[in-house]
Amino acid sequence: MTRLAVFDCDGTLVDSQADIIWSMARAFELAGLPSPDPNQVRRVVGLSLPVALRELAPSAEHRQQQQIVEHYKTAFRQRREEGLLQEPLYDGMEQLLRRLHADGWSLAVATGKSDRGLNACLTGHGLIDLFVSLQTADRHPSKPHPAMLEAALFEAGAQPNQSVVIGDTSFDMQMAVAARVRAVGVAWGYHSPQDLIATGADTVANTMDELRLALEDAL
Secondary structure, three states, X not given: OOOEEEEOOEOOOEOOHHHHXXXXXXXXXXXXXXXXXXXXXXXXXXXXXHHHHHHHOOOOOHHHHHHHHHHHHHHHHHHHHOOOOOOOEOOOHHHHHHHHHHOOOEEEEEOOOOHHHHHHHHHHOOOHHHEEEEEOOOOOOOOOOOHHHHHHHHHHOOOHHHEEXXXXXXXXXXXXXXXXXXXXXEOOOOXXXXXXXXXXXXXXXXXXXXXXXXXXXXX
């Protein structure tokens, strides 16, 4: 029977907050708006960009929100092309992924990133071949809608009761609950452990070793 681990990306696999905050500030600047509070930006990481913008700029007109989305995409892409982008893996994450893969787990990603962004990130770290399913905001409603997770389950041939979501935000936990999949939070990301537990996490891992043990205990 397939055991499936579905990982979020930003704040779970990689620490991309510096680039996200910089790109969002640049997007708002180009739209003629004050930069959003970095703490507010961290709170919406994981949502699809249009949904995140409705949270960050609720008083802006829809057209202006769309402009900010496009400015953000351009800023982030240029940062990558100029070699300035930093999306480091969290310490021990590569080793954990390779161990899970070697132990027979199927691995997937469900993220608010674009297809291009996710592929560039995983390819840059030499990990893309470990994953059987990559689900992004390009093809699905924003988290916490379960569409991304349901697609990952289908592509991996996995059942909800043999699958686990691993993420750092309340959106990840709510997505898992909506699809009746177990959820494990990680404490190194962008939402607090208290938020993760309140929104459906079975447990919250503080270290990679704790995450490995939580996955072993989950199924």
